[in-house]
Amino acid sequence: MSAVAHEALSGVIAESPAMRELLQVAARLAEAKSPVLIQGESGTGKDLLAHWLHYKGPRRDGPFIKVHCPSIPEDLLESELFGHERGAFTDARQAKAGKIELAAGGTLFFDQIEDLSLALQAKLLRVVEEKRFERLGGTRTFEIDVRFVSAARIDLRKAVGAGTFRDDLYHRLSVVPLTLPPLRERPQDIRPLAEAFLARERERRATQARGFAEEAMAALKGYPWPGNVRELRGAVERSALYSPGELVEPAALPPQVREQPATLWAGREQRPSLREVEAAYIRYVLEQVSGSQTKAAAVLGISRKALWEKRRRFGIP
Ligand SMILES: Nc1ncnc2c1ncn2[C@@H]1O[C@H](COP(=O)(O)OP(=O)(O)OP(=O)(O)O)[C@@H](O)[C@H]1O
Ligand SMILES: [Mg+2]
Structure with missing residues (x-):
């Protein structure tokens, strides 16, 4: 074959x-x-x-x-x-x-x-x-x-x-x-895909890492993957190269994956409130799904009505 x-x-x-x-x-x-x-x-x-x-x-x-x-x-x-x-x-x-x-x-x-x-x-x-x-x-x-x-x-x-x-x-x-x-509509595939791609890198001896640190996996799951599986594969291949240890840590992930709304303010003096982070994330997701209420609600795991209410409350157009 x-x-x-x-x-x-x-x-x-x-x-x-x-x-x-x-x-x-x-x-x-x-x-x-x-x-x-x-x-x-x-x-x-x-x-x-x-x-x-x-x-x-x-x-x-x-x-x-x-x-x-x-x-x-x-x-x-x-x-x-x-x-x-x-x-x-x-x-x-x-x-x-x-x-x-x-x-x-x-x-x-x-x-x-x-x-x-x-x-x-x-x-x-x-x-x-x-x-x-x-x-x-x-x-x-x-x-x-x-x-x-x-x-x-x-x-x-x-x-x-x-x-x-x-x-x-x-x-x-x-x-x-x-x-x-799109991958953002089937988040259950992210972990098995990432693990399979990492295993391939290990077979190729590009890394010794055997898995993902919990926070790294959370970042992979939270990212909307506009480039879908190809982007995930690239991200895992890259992070494998930056992972000397047993686990892939968040720091090894590409910046766009690592720096999601919840971590965006890391360098800021005044840390954001939960409300700010929530509003920022909702804006971000809406942008990723080109403004589709249905898709955004699915990604966020809330009903369309709940999304609509949050948008009104946070003043998100
Ligand atoms: N379900 C999957 N399981 C394992 N690997 C996958 C899966 N889906 C995609 N891939 C991998 O992701 C990469 C992109 O897949 P592929 O080239 O088939 O996408 P495509 O839809 O043809 O993209 P394009 O529209 O740009 O041509 C490939 O490396 C492929 O092996
Ligand atoms: Mg193709």
């Missing part, structure tokens, strides 16, 4: 109810061939889940081919995807297979599909619908056996509403949509 396959299969951590449920659905999907759309903020694990679906299912011995839509210039992307016959354009001295062809018998993963141009969306629609295509400049029609997995960082339905994504392609690709919740 390749290292990627191994990491994808053994490395997915899911302890929160939301993630467990999602993995249960994904386990059934891995056996099927229907297209899957994975949505979630940056760093929530879309790439990891796409690999997991591939290596968990019957196509595991076939290829896993990724197309990262934004990184290939529009005019090249078409030949990247469909391939071309000899002489299809000036530089085409030799025929070349595209990624769709290379993915035969396996999985074709469209990453950041929200960035695919409308022109290419139209061409892709035919492939997804008919499972056939031609190379650029070619007349031969290829039949393909490919499983489509796509990932988007935004809610693709909104892109459909805004007219930047085709409705018909959206429905084809999102037969089964999976949404990875």
Whole structure:
């Protein structure tokens, strides 16, 4: 088994109810061939889940081919995807297979599909619908056996509403949509993820630390992780390097994690009252969730009504 396959299969951590449920659905999907759309903020694990679906299912011995839509210039992307016959354009001295062809018998993963141009969306629609295509400049029609997995960082339905994504392609690709919740909405995953990342660092002999000091874990749990699991992984890797002892102490954590509202006034003469800290933290959380009452209340562990009352009392707009 390749290292990627191994990491994808053994490395997915899911302890929160939301993630467990999602993995249960994904386990059934891995056996099927229907297209899957994975949505979630940056760093929530879309790439990891796409690999997991591939290596968990019957196509595991076939290829896993990724197309990262934004990184290939529009005019090249078409030949990247469909391939071309000899002489299809000036530089085409030799025929070349595209990624769709290379993915035969396996999985074709469209990453950041929200960035695919409308022109290419139209061409892709035919492939997804008919499972056939031609190379650029070619007349031969290829039949393909490919499983489509796509990932988007935004809610693709909104892109459909805004007219930047085709409705018909959206429905084809999102037969089964999976949404990875942001890490701040599944705090139960923070500890197991952090411990797993630390264990990896220990295996790599980057640290001797075996765990987190209580205050360090509290800081990890209190931070809203705008960069999601990727940011947590980076933070643990960094703190491992600064941890000479048995435990990772708060001082080893990145400043933004360490310096949360409750510790922000450490250097101030007049220590803040609980009320000040509470108000500051509420403001901070609201900012992290872009002002969403529902999300902020969930993070804070209070009802929306209680949040509303606190905002009024503290004069938080
Ligand atoms: N549930 C998880 N268990 C273990 N590791 C995870 C999990 N989710 C994400 N990771 C790790 O977090 C990092 C980011 O994940 P990944 O690259 O899959 O995110 P992404 O959603 O594809 O991000 P982007 O939108 O930026 O492409 C990777 O190192 C991945 O292995
Ligand atoms: Mg990704």
